Amino acid sequence: MSTSGARDTHTTENILIGGIVRRVLTDSGAEVDVTPLSPHALDLIRAKARDLFPDPDEEKYRKPLPNAAVEGDTYVDKQDVDYLRLKKEAVDQRTHFLTRALRDTSLTFPEGKDALVARFADKIKALRSYVDLPEDEWEATFWHAIIGSAADHETLVRAAENALPLTEMEVANGVRLFRYIVQGQRPTDLAARALTSAASRIRQRLQSEP
Numbered sequence: 700m701s702t703s704g705a706r707d708t709h710t711t712e713n714i715l716i717g718g719i720v721r722r723v724l725t726d727s728g729a730e731v732d733v734t735p736l737s738p739h740a741l742d743l744i745r746a747k748a749r750d751l752f753p754d755p756d757e758e759k760y761r762k763p764l765p766n767a768a769v770e771g772d773t774y775v776d777k778q779d780v781d782y783l784r785l786k787k788e789a790v791d792q793r794t795h796f797l798t799r800a801l802r803d804t805s806l807t808f809p810e811g812k813d814a815l816v817a818r819f820a821d822k823i824k825a826l827r828s829y830v831d832l833p834e835d836e837w838e839a840t841f842w843h844a845i846i847g848s849a850a851d852h853e854t855l856v857r858a859a860e861n862a863l864p865l866t867e868m869e870v871a872n873g874v875r876l877f878r879y880i881v882q883g884q885r886p887t888d889l890a891a892r893a894l895t896s897a898a899s900r901i902r903q904r905l906q907s908e909p
Contacts, residue, residue, distance in 0.1 A: 723855060725846065726851055730809050736859050748797055758775075761775050762775075798856075801856065819840050826843055827839075
């Protein structure tokens with residue numbers, strides 16, 4: 700069982716809020732609350748992304764195999780410059796699609812969208828002098844200020860999968876719940892909800908780890 704380590708400095712203590720929601724701190728300093736999606740929903744989103752943005756057709760990059768033992772043998776040249784470019788574009792588009800889906804279904808912003816737009820207004824204004832950004836200020840702020848790195852995307856996806864490492868607080872809450880059970884005590888309703896959700900997270904992680 701793992702607890703938060705160096706990689707999890709990317710999050711705000713990976714704190715648990717009222718049960719399942721995970722609060723993530725992006726590289727830009729924006730706080731994002733993530734409500735996990737079901738594995739089935741995530742699979743469907745990824746399948747839709749693959750349908751919309753498939754990898755390049757490998758048959759277009761099939762070439763004769765040099766020094767083939769059997770005449771006519773071929774191979775797919777996945778190092779072809781054009782193939783690599785199209786592959787990267789497809790991966791980037793699928794990543795963008797998944798992040799957008801998470802934003803629209805699982806993410807909320809404690810600071811508020813208007814406050815985030817105002818906070819990053821100078822950065823977005825400067826960027827507009829050099830690159831084409833979405834006209835909508837929130838769209839520009841989300842994609843070019845709040846999501847500041849590939850690590851941000853990875854952390855948000857892992858939070859949506861409920862796959863972030865357990866925090867020290869969650870482990871402590873699990874131990875506290877165990878003590879309540881052993882001692883025959885009954886925690887308050889609020890404490891019980893927090894402790895039960897922590898125990899549920901620990902159980903899920905134990906079941907998912909080899």
